[in-house]
Amino acid sequence: MKSRLKLRRVILALIGTALLVGLNHYTGTGREFAHSYGSNISFSFAAYFLLQLSRLPISENRVWVFILAFVLVSLSEFAQLYGFYSGIFDVWDFLFNGIGIVLALLTDLILNGRQLHPSESSK
Numbered sequence: 102m103k104s105r106l107k108l109r110r111v112i113l114a115l116i117g118t119a120l121l122v123g124l125n126h127y128t129g130t131g132r133e134f135a136h137s138y139g140s141n142i143s144f145s146f147a148a149y150f151l152l153q154l155s156r157l158p159i160s161e162n163r164v165w166v167f168i169l170a171f172v173l174v175s176l177s178e179f180a181q182l183y184g185f186y187s188g189i190f191d192v193w194d195f196l197f198n199g200i201g202i203v204l205a206l207l208t209d210l211i212l213n214g215r216q217l218h219p220s221e222s223s224k
Contacts, residue, residue, distance in 0.1 A: 113205070114151050114154065118143075144198075149170045175195060178190060178191075
């Protein structure tokens with residue numbers, strides 16, 4: 102992976118993480134929405150770029166990263182549902198997790214090239 106592309110992915114993952122942390126301290130208008138659903142969007146956004154930074158064989162294939170990110174964040178929702186860790190299960194979280202991953206994919210396509218399946222030469 103090119104160092105410039107890797108740096109861009111690190112920065113985008115950090116932006117998602119910073120938003121997640123920042124939303125926990127937000128006390129203004131729409132506080133409940135920001136805490137409930139904004140955190141899902143920012144967490145999923147960061148998860149997409151963290152998966153791209155992984156050494157998984159699929160990490161350069163945006164479609165597979167998109168699918169895997171959605172599966173993993175969805176598993177965390179099911180873990181809440183079945184009491185594996187504290188949290189409130191909310192079916193709307195699936196929608197907002199999806200929105201976060203779509204935003205990550207669109208950001209990736211805009212900043213790093215518009216191909217869903219980058220060729221070996223563009224890595």
